[in-house]
Amino acid sequence: MTCPVAIxxxxxxxxxxxxxxxxxxxxxxxxxxxxxxxxxxxDDDSSKIAALTLEHYPGMAEEEIKRHVDxxxxxxxxxxxxxxxxxxxxxxxxxxxxxxTASQHRRAxxxxxxxxxxxxKTSAPFWKKEESAAGAGWVEAHARDxxxxxxxxxx
Amino acid sequence: MTCPVAIxxxxxxxxxxxxxxxxxxxxxxxxxxxxxxxxxxxDDDSSKIAALTLEHYPGMAEEEIKRHVDxxxxxxxxxxxxxxxxxxxxxxxxxxxxxxTASQHRRAxxxxxxxxxxxxKTSAPFWKKEESAAGAGWVEAHARDxxxxxxxxxx
Amino acid sequence: xxxxxxxxxxxxxxxxxxxxxxxxxxRTVEELIAWxxxxxxxxxxxxxxxxxxxxxxxxxxxxxDAAIAGAREIAFFPPMTGG
Amino acid sequence: xxxxxxxxxxxxxxxxxxxxxxxxxxRTVEELIAWxxxxxxxxxxxxxxxxxxxxxxxxxxxxxDAAIAGAREIAFFPPMTGG
Numbered sequence: 001m002t003c004p005v006a007i008x009x010x011x012x013x014x015x016x017x018x019x020x021x022x023x024x025x026x027x028x029x030x031x032x033x034x035x036x037x038x039x040x041x042x043d044d045d046s047s048k049i050a051a052l053t054l055e056h057y058p059g060m061a062e063e064e065i066k067r068h069v070d071x072x073x074x075x076x077x078x079x080x081x082x083x084x085x086x087x088x089x090x091x092x093x094x095x096x097x098x099x100x101t102a103s104q105h106r107r108a109x110x111x112x113x114x115x116x117x118x119x120x121k122t123s124a125p126f127w128k129k130e131e132s133a134a135g136a137g138w139v140e141a142h143a144r145d146x147x148x149x150x151x152x153x154x155x
Numbered sequence: 156m157t158c159p160v161a162i163x164x165x166x167x168x169x170x171x172x173x174x175x176x177x178x179x180x181x182x183x184x185x186x187x188x189x190x191x192x193x194x195x196x197x198d199d200d201s202s203k204i205a206a207l208t209l210e211h212y213p214g215m216a217e218e219e220i221k222r223h224v225d226x227x228x229x230x231x232x233x234x235x236x237x238x239x240x241x242x243x244x245x246x247x248x249x250x251x252x253x254x255x256t257a258s259q260h261r262r263a264x265x266x267x268x269x270x271x272x273x274x275x276k277t278s279a280p281f282w283k284k285e286e287s288a289a290g291a292g293w294v295e296a297h298a299r300d301x302x303x304x305x306x307x308x309x310x
Numbered sequence: 311x312x313x314x315x316x317x318x319x320x321x322x323x324x325x326x327x328x329x330x331x332x333x334x335x336x337r338t339v340e341e342l343i344a345w346x347x348x349x350x351x352x353x354x355x356x357x358x359x360x361x362x363x364x365x366x367x368x369x370x371x372x373x374x375d376a377a378i379a380g381a382r383e384i385a386f387f388p389p390m391t392g393g
Numbered sequence: 394x395x396x397x398x399x400x401x402x403x404x405x406x407x408x409x410x411x412x413x414x415x416x417x418x419x420r421t422v423e424e425l426i427a428w429x430x431x432x433x434x435x436x437x438x439x440x441x442x443x444x445x446x447x448x449x450x451x452x453x454x455x456x457x458d459a460a461i462a463g464a465r466e467i468a469f470f471p472p473m474t475g476g
Contacts, residue, residue, distance in 0.1 A: 017172035020192070028197035028247035034268075035190040036261065037175070038476055042183035043259075054475065057399055057468060060452035061475075085475060092183035097476055104198075106191065107303065110269045113189075117261055117476055123454065125468075126475025127400035138401045141472035148262065193393055209392065212316055212385060215369035240392060252393055272393055278371065280385075281392025282317035293318045296389035 002027075003073055005081050007065050009056060011088040014098050023080040023102050030079045032106040034113040036099040042092035047132045054087045054096065057125035061085070068119040072101070075115070076108035083116060085126060115152050122149040157182075158228055160236050162220050164211060166243040169253050178235040178257050185234045187261040189268040191254040197247035202287045209242045209251065212280035216240070223274040227256070230270070231263035238271060240281060270307050277304040311378070313346075315356070316387035319363065322356035332378075339365045340374040342384065357386075364389060394461070396429075398439070399470035402446065405439035422448045423457040425467070439469075447472060 004023070016035055024030050040052045069081050080102035090096060099116045103109040120126075128139040159178070171190055179185050195207045224236050235257035245251060254271045258264040275281075283294040314327040336345045340360070347357040357363060365372050366385045378384060397410045419428045423443070430440040440446060448455050449468045461467060 015172060016175060016190070017170060020171060024194065024248070026248075028195075030194055031196040033190075033192045033194065035171070035188075036265070037188045037190075038261065039179065039185055039188065040183075041186040041259065055400055056475070057397070057449070057452075057470070060449055060468065063452045064454075093179070093181075104196065106193065106269075106272055110191070110265065110272075114261075114265045117265075121476035122473060124475050125399065125449065125470060125473055127471065128474045129400070138471065139474045141474055145476075210317055211392070212314070212366070212369075212387070215366055215385065218369045219371075276393035277390060279392050280316065280366065280387060280390055282388065283391045284317070293388065294391040296391055300393075 003078050003080055005066075005069055005073075006083070007062055007069065008084045009058070009061055009087060010084065011086060013086070013095055014084045016098060016100075019082050019084070019098065019100055023082055023100055027079070029104060030102045031104050032109040033100065033102045034106075034109040036097075036113050036117050037095055038097035038117075040090040040092050040094045040096055047130070047134060049092060049130050049132055051089055051091055051131045052096075053089045053129045053131070054085075055127045055129070056085070056087050060125050064124045065120065068116055068123070071119075072112045072115055076101075076103065076112045078103050078108060078112055081112070081116070083120070085120070085124070087126070118145070118149040118152065121145040158233050158235055160221075160224055160228075161238070162217055162224065163239045164213070164216055165239065165241060168241070168250055169239045171253060171255075174237050174239070174253065174255055178237055178255055182234070184259060185257045186259045187264040188255065188257045189261075189264040191252075191268050191272055192250055193252040193272075195245040195247050195249045195251055202285070202289060204247060204285050204287055206244055206246055206286045207251075208244045208284045208286070209240075210282045210284070211240070211242050215280050219279045220275065223271055223278070226274075227267040227270055231256075231258065231267045233258050233263060233267055236267070236271070238275070240275070240279070242281070273300070273304040273307060276300040311381055312383045314383060314385040316385065318388055319356050319386050322352060324352050337377060337379065338374065339367075339372060339376045339378060339384075342378055343374075343386070346386075362388060394464055395466045397466060397468040399468065401471055402439050402469050405435060407435050420460055420462065421457065422450075422455060422459045422461060422467075425461055426457075426469070429469075445471060 082100040084098040101109045101112040237255040239253040256264045256267040315323045367381045398406045426443045450464045
């Protein structure tokens with residue numbers, strides 16, 4: 001089973017249709033493709049967000065994502081994985097992250113995508129700074145994200 | 156919370172990027188969009204598939220999907236749902252179904268998309284006929300699909 | 311009442327839909343399937359394994375013991391395989 | 394050894410990276426954080442809640458009791474909030 005992997009950290013936006021096309025082009029063994037796109041929201045539970053700045057740890061970020069993609073590939077029979085994380089300054093409505101998983105069956109594609117997102121949130125070295133009317137401040141980690149990631153270590 | 160719903164049964168292909176754009180356009184309350192695309196595979200576990208024909212029950216198919224979309228909206232805080240199911244004759248590699256869910260947070264979007272796919276498989280009135288070297292035959296329902304749908308009735 | 315057939319049920323019966331007039335003694339889906347099975351070889355073949363057949367009344371799934379009184383459209387088909 | 398700081402740790406320390414030469418008695422991440430905290434007000438502020446600080450050695454997450462011997466690059470940062 002061929003499972004091409006693409007991991008990119010970039011300032012530019014991504015094109016989901018293009019990324020899916022790259023993953024599935026001239027293959028007939030893929031039955032399911034799941035995409036997750038994370039988008040900058042204007043409302044973070046409490047405050048109104050004007051913009052979001054994403055900082056990352058170059059080098060480690062790619063390696064950490066790669067480790068989790070490898071883990072996902074060992075857990076589920078995947079036919080392709082693409083992870084794109086943008087960095088820079090974003091306005092509400094703009095894309096931040098894309099995870100694509102392809103598999104023969106839907107369950108593996110869904111679970112692998114959710115697994116990757118849960119780990120991206122809690123273990124990939126990215127940090128968000130929010131700008132709102134109250135000023136700028138670093139986003140605090142959510143306990144719910146740790147809990148989401150912890151699900152995958154139970155069996 | 157606005158949650159536009161689009162349900163279409165059509166022969167034409169769909170454009171995921173366009174559908175996501177329609178769902179998210181000029182909104183800043185969506186933080187997560189999950190897409191599932193189901194694609195015609197050349198291999199159905201055992202036999203080599205040359206083509207697949209999708210038949211449906213017009214009227215009931217739309218209503219049945221709508222019932223499950225309503226159920227999904229009552230279970231998860233969704234900001235948008237699109238379900239497109241194609242009918243007609245397909246070659247391996249061609250798109251068959253698209254489910255898009257949008258929400259503030261990723262967990263709701265993931266779960267609602269998986270819920271909708273599980274119910275589309277087992278309760279929406281569509282039937283697949285496969286053409287292979289051995290001739291043409293109706294695809295049998297998989298026990299694993301019933302089990303997948305049954306997950307959502309436990310709590 | 312109008313009856314519709316889909317997938318291999320349609321192929322076996324040899325038609326996609328028809329108007330039927332079962333006797334008043336036929337009250338449930340189960341009884342309707344038994345009655346249809348007696349309407350000739352094609353029907354007997356289509357309904358040879360009644361437990362496999364799924365039924366919808368007026369576009370909603372129903373069980374074998376559902377009453378057919380008042381139904382405008384009854385559809386018979388195999389387990390669904392969409393998605 | 395090279396040390397890197399990210400997010401508010403970087404802002405508090407006032408620099409993104411530097412070369413440090415801790416004494417040989419500093420053996421673990423925990424001890425390194427304690428030593429850095431003594432290097433001036435900016436460091437004391439950045440590391441005032443050492444339990445909140447996450448550490449990576451050569452691009453891999455490590456715990457507070459990890460040995461720093463042989464490390465080429467050590468990074469300190471708050472809990473991650475990407476995705």
